[in-house]
Amino acid sequence: MSFLELEHVAKQFGSQTVVDDFSLAVRKGEFISFLGPSGCGKTTTLQMIAGFLEPSRGAIRLEGHDLTAVHPARRGLGVVFQSYALFPHMTVAENVAFGLEMRRVPRSQRAERVAAALAMVGLAGYEARYPRRMSGGQQQRVALARALVIQPSVLLLDEPLSNLDAKLREEMQIELRQIQRTLGTTTILVTHDQNEAMSLSDRIVVMSQGRIEQIGTPQETYERPASAFVSQFLGKTNDFAATVDRTANPARLVAGSWQAPAPVAVAGPVTISLRPERISFADVGLAARIVSRIFQGNHWLFQCETECGPALVVRQNDGKPQPAEGEAVRLAWRLEDMSVRSSGGAA
Amino acid sequence: MSTVGTTAPQAVVASSEPSAAGTPWLLSAPALMLFVGVLVIPLAMTVMLSFHDWGQYKGIEPVFILKNWREIASDPYYAEMFWRTFRIALLATAITAVLGAPEAYILNRMSGRWKGFFMLLILGPLLISVVARTLGWALLFGGNNGLVNKLLISLGLINAPLPFMFTETGIVVALAHVMMPFMVLSVWVALQRVDPQIENAAMSLGAGAFTIIRRIILPQIMPGVLSGAIIVFSLSASAFATPAIIGGRRLKVAATLAYDEFLNTLNWPLGAAVAVLLLVALALIVVGSNALIERRYAEVFR
C-alpha cells in the first residue's frame, strides 16, 4: 500500500478548474517533485495536501486514512514556504520550538530537539537570533529545521529555493537531498526549475494547466517525454516534421534528406523529437548550415538552419576541431535517441 | 505580493478554515450589533424627531407634522444661513485647492528627509485640537491691532485694519487653515502615482516648466485635487468649532445653529430638521460630485 495517495483530486475556483483529475501514489521515503510552469496547479495541489485548500473532488489519503477531514493543524505535515514564513517576532529557537510547543513536548526535551534540528541544518549557535537579522539562505534553513523538528510524516516544500541565488541554491539542493536521505522523510517539492526537480527527486510529476502530463523518474521524463510539453519543459528539444513513406518496403521515416526504417506504430505526418546533445555531425543525414557557434566552456552550442527548420546542437568540448559558422553540415542521430509522435498528438 | 502561491488565482482569498461561510459574519457580529444599536437607530430617531412638534411649555410632542420643515422652507433666515454655510465652505475649499496643490507638488519634489520633516509639520496640525488651532487664529486676528492686521499694514497691503473676528472672512481663513492638511494629503497621494520620469520625458520633447505643470502634471493630479475638495467642502460645511469661535454668537452656520436649537432654545425638533437637512444636502453634493469626477476622470483613475 502506498504511503500518501491522491485520487482523482480536483480543485475549482468558481468556474475555473485549477487542478483536474490528479492521481498519485507516493511511497514512504520517496522524494517527489511537482514540476511545471506557474499556473499549472502544483502549488494548489500542495496546499490541498497541507489542508489550506479543500479539494473540490477526489480523496487524499495518508497511510490509508482520509486526510481531507483532518484540520490542517492536526495533519502533522511539515511545510516550508516560498517566503519561508518565519515568525518575525520570535527568535530562531522559538520559531523551531513552536511546533513542539503545540504538541506539548516538555520544555527540557524541546531545547534538545531544537538544538539537534538546528545542528542538522548547520545553524548551531544561532538560537537567539531573530529571522530579520539573517540571510536568505539562513532563513531557509530555519524554515527547514522548523518543519523537520516535528518529525512530519510528509515534508512539503513550496518553491523553497526560488529566492536564493544560483550558487546558494545548488548548495542547498545537495544539503536538502542529504538531509532527506538521512531522515528518510517522504518529501514533496513544488518547483518550476527542471534542474532542481531532476537533481533532487526520485520521481517527477510534470504538470501543465492543472493536469498531470507525466509521472516518472528524472531519467524517464527526460529521455522519454510523454508529450511535446514535457520534452520542451524538461530541457531544450528539437522537433522535426517528418513523413512516413509507406511506398518503400520496409516503410521508411523521412525528414528532409535524413531517413531511417520507420517504427511499426506510426503512420502519416509525424514529429521527431530529440535532445540537442544527441545530435552529431556526420557525412550523411539532415542537411544544415551553422548559423552561429557559441563556446560555453565544457561544450559548444550550435544554432543550425536545417531543411526541416531551425535546430540546436550541443557538442562536448573534447578538444577536436568543430565546424565553423556558415559551414554546411549533415546532422545524424541514433534511432533510440529520438521519440516519434504523430503530429498534433502524443506518441 | 503573493506568498500564498504564485500559482493560485489571486482573486481567491485562501482560507485556512475551509467551509466556513458564516465566519466573517460571526467575526463582524459584535461590531454590527453595536453599529445598528447605537448608530443606525439613533440616526433614524433623529429623522423622526425632525417631524415632531415642540412648544415652549409643552416640550417635544411625538406627532408627525411638517411644521419644522415648513418653517425652514418659508423663513428666509434659514435660506440665508444655509447659503452662508455653503459659501464659507466653498471659499475655504477654493483656498485650500489653490494653495494646497502647489504645496503638495513642491513637497513631492523635496529630497527624502526634508519631505518627511515638512510632511510632519503640515499634516501634524490635522491631529491637533481644532479648538487650539482656532484659538490661535482668534489670537492672530485679535481685534483691530491683531498680528495679522499689523503684518498686512506693514506690508502696505491694506491701509486700515480689516475686521476678521466675527466675520465670514475670518471664518474662511481659519477654516482653510484647519482643512489644508486634507488637501495637501489628497494631492500628495495623487502625485505618488505620477511617474517621476514623466517630467523629463516632457522636457525632452521641448516643453517648458509652465507647460509641463499645466499640460502634464495638473491633469494627472486633478482627481486628487477634486477628491480633496470634496473632503474639505463637506467638513467645512459641517464645521462647528471654527465658526462658533471666530463667528461668535451672531454669525450662524448650520452646525452652530443646530447646537443653539438643542442646547439654548431647546427646540430639538427644529434643530434635528436643520441637522437632517445638512446631512441630506451634503450627501447629495458629495455623491453627485463623486459621480461627476469618476465619469470625467475614469481613465485617470483606471
Added chain:
Amino acid sequence: MRTNGPLALAFHTIFVVVMLAPIVVVCLVAFTPEGFLSLPTHGFSLRWFREIANYPEFVHAFWISLGLGMLSSFVALLFAVPVALAIARYQFRGREALMALFLSPLMIPHVVLGIAFLRFFTSIGMGGSFAALLVAHVIVVFPFALRLTLAATTGMDRSIEMAAVSLGAGGWTLFRRVTLPLILPGVISGWALAFIQSFDDLTMTVFLAAPGTETLPVRMFLYIQDNIDPLVTSVSASVIAITMTALILLDRFYGLDRVLAGKSDPGR
C-alpha cells in the same frame, strides 16, 4: 528628479509659516508673564501653567478626556480587529456594505452624530453619563481603528499563519501567538490615532457632555465662548504638547504618511 526653484521655496516657506503660525502663537502666549493676552516680550513665565491647577474643572476635564480616549479607542479595537480579519480574509456577500457601514461615521457630520446620540441616550435615560460618552466615542473612532488594523491585516504574509497551522496551532492559540503579534504595529497605531480623534473631538461631544462629564475640548470651548485669556492658551499649549508627543511616537513607530493616508502596510 528636478529640484524646486527659488520661487517654489519662497512659497513653501510662507506656506509652512502660515500653517504653523496659529499653533506657535498659542504656545508663545501661554508663556506670557502678563495678566492679559500678549506675546511674552519680557521673558517667559510658567505662571499660566501653574494657574491651571487653580481651575479644577480643567484638571477634571483633562482626566475625563484621557480616560475616555484611552478606553474608547481600546473598546473600538476590540470590535475592529475581528471585523478587520473578516474583511481582509473573506470574500462574502455584503462585504462592501459592511465596510461602508463601519466607515460611515467618517462621512456623517459630527453635529448630526452629536444630535443623534443626544436624542438616543436621553430617551433611554443615559443622557450626560460617561457611559453614553464612551459608546458614542467608540462609534466615532471606530473607522480609524478599523482602517489601520485592516491595513496591517491585509499586508500580512498569510503563509506565516499557514506555517503556524501546519505546526499544529489553531484557533485562539494561532491568533494570540502569531496573528496578533504580527498585526500589533497596525493595531497600536490604530489605537493611537483613535485616541487622538477621541481626545480632540469637540463637535459631537459638546452635545453629550454634562457638567461632570465635560471633556477638555468641551471645557475649553465653553470657556472661550465667555472670554479668551492666557489661561486657555496654556491649556491649549498642554494639549498641543500631548498630541505632538503622540504624533512623533506614531511617526517613529509606523510612519505618519501611512497613518493619515490609510495606505496598506506593504508586508513588514
